[in-house]
Amino acid sequence: MDDRHQTARVRERRRERRRRQVRRRRLVAGAVLLALAAGITLGARSVGGGTSHAKPEQAASAQNAAPKAAGNHVSVPKEIRGVHVTMALASLPGKLQEYLAMPGLNTVELDVKDEDGKVGFVPSAVPLARRTGAAGPYYKAKWAAKLAHAKGIYLIGRVVTFEDPVLSEQRPDLAIRRSDGARWLTNGGLGWTNPYDRRVWKYNVDLAAAAVKAGFDEIQFDYVRFPSDGDLSIIRYPGVHSQPMSWTIPAFVQYARKRLHPLGARVSVDVFGLAATHDLGIGQIPRRISRYVDAVYPMVYPSHYNPGEYNLSDPEAVPGQTVTHSLLDFQTALEGRKARLTPWLQDFSLGRTYSLDDVQAQVRAARSLHAHGFLLWNAEGLYDGAALQPPA
Numbered sequence: 006m007d008d009r010h011q012t013a014r015v016r017e018r019r020r021e022r023r024r025r026q027v028r029r030r031r032l033v034a035g036a037v038l039l040a041l042a043a044g045i046t047l048g049a050r051s052v053g054g055g056t057s058h059a060k061p062e063q064a065a066s067a068q069n070a071a072p073k074a075a076g077n078h079v080s081v082p083k084e085i086r087g088v089h090v091t092m093a094l095a096s097l098p099g100k101l102q103e104y105l106a107m108p109g110l111n112t113v114e115l116d117v118k119d120e121d122g123k124v125g126f127v128p129s130a131v132p133l134a135r136r137t138g139a140a141g142p143y144y145k146a147k148w149a150a151k152l153a154h155a156k157g158i159y160l161i162g163r164v165v166t167f168e169d170p171v172l173s174e175q176r177p178d179l180a181i182r183r184s185d186g187a188r189w190l191t192n193g194g195l196g197w198t199n200p201y202d203r204r205v206w207k208y209n210v211d212l213a214a215a216a217v218k219a220g221f222d223e224i225q226f227d228y229v230r231f232p233s234d235g236d237l238s239i240i241r242y243p244g245v246h247s248q249p250m251s252w253t254i255p256a257f258v259q260y261a262r263k264r265l266h267p268l269g270a271r272v273s274v275d276v277f278g279l280a281a282t283h284d285l286g287i288g289q290i291p292r293r294i295s296r297y298v299d300a301v302y303p304m305v306y307p308s309h310y311n312p313g314e315y316n317l318s319d320p321e322a323v324p325g326q327t328v329t330h331s332l333l334d335f336q337t338a339l340e341g342r343k344a345r346l347t348p349w350l351q352d353f354s355l356g357r358t359y360s361l362d363d364v365q366a367q368v369r370a371a372r373s374l375h376a377h378g379f380l381l382w383n384a385e386g387l388y389d390g391a392a393l394q395p396p397a
Contacts, residue, residue, distance in 0.1 A: 092123065111158060122172055123171065138175070149220075170196045180199060250288030274298050276289050329370045345377040
């Protein structure tokens with residue numbers, strides 16, 4: 006390309022960026038006015054899956070068609086309305102049935118592997134989970150899938166990926182290490198496995214595949230990133246790892262997709278709410294990751310935003326506005342991608358007591374931007390079914 010054509014192309018890119026900025030400012034202004042006047046009830050254009058001319062970087066997206074629901078799987082709802090359920094809660098007699106009977110609910114996310122490195126069932130095809138003591142009989146995977154599908158419920162399996170206290174302790178050769186050679190731990194004393202290690206990749210996707218074969222419809226990878234808390238300066242990653250963090254995470258999800266799509270499952274990831282506009286130093290670049298997944302689930306919990314973010318003095322006090330701003334950022338970041346955008350919404354109290362009105366304000370914000378539904382997070386599993394009602 007000669008300098009003249011290159012200069013013209015640069016100018017065109019700048020013009021396009023300016024057009025996007027103007028468009029986004031208009032959307033923000035409109036959404037905020039709606040939030041103030043009517044609790045954010047009317048919408049802008051859809052979040053994710055917007056139309057655009059094909060670009061070379063989108064070549065991978067063309068190969069990323071979501072698998073068709075077949076056999077023992079059900080189709081993803083047009084609007085996801087779901088909740089997270091821990092493996093401990095699922096182990097209580099009748100508890101999973103209680104969640105599945107909630108009016109308006111059409112999706113449940115159930116832990117396959119959680120933050121403690123525990124696995125919710127005993128997968129015969131993953132002997133490493135048994136040898137390390139990670140696998141436990143919290144629930145039977147096929148039983149959980151059959152229960153969900155009998156109610157027409159879409160079942161997502163959550164796989165906490167690289168934070169893994171069990172595997173990192175039992176297999177220190179797979180763990181992130183300290184500069185003195187000891188196992189590295191977070192501020193909370195939790196060990197992590199090495200995101201560069203392909204053996205770690207295989208272990209997590211083996212667990213995901215076992216869940217899919219049992220009937221789970223989608224696998225959602227959480228903690229699919231590098232560590233963010235603890236003394237990061239003393240971290241040492243064993244082995245050769247010339248690939249940057251920001252390309253390692255997309256490579257992992259690409260690997261997961263190649264293994265799970267043929268089994269009929271959709272593949273998705275959780276990302277931080279600020280990842281759309283901030284390089285957090287953890288390898289989460291949503292636009293790159295979105296090339297290889299069917300859905301991106303940003304955790305847009307208002308309590309997790311610092312004062313002043315989005316020019317809001319207290320983002321947690323205005324949950325609808327905070328979710329609107331964050332989703333608009335993700336809309337821009339994922340423009341032209343086929344991956345669906347579905348937020349995690351806050352249904353717990355942290356800085357202040359969260360009411361049903363606060364949860365519903367977030368739901369309205371997601372709907373106003375035509376997000377593909379929402380999931381509610383409460384670590385204790387306490388949800389108000391009124392937030393799960395379909396739109397009027």
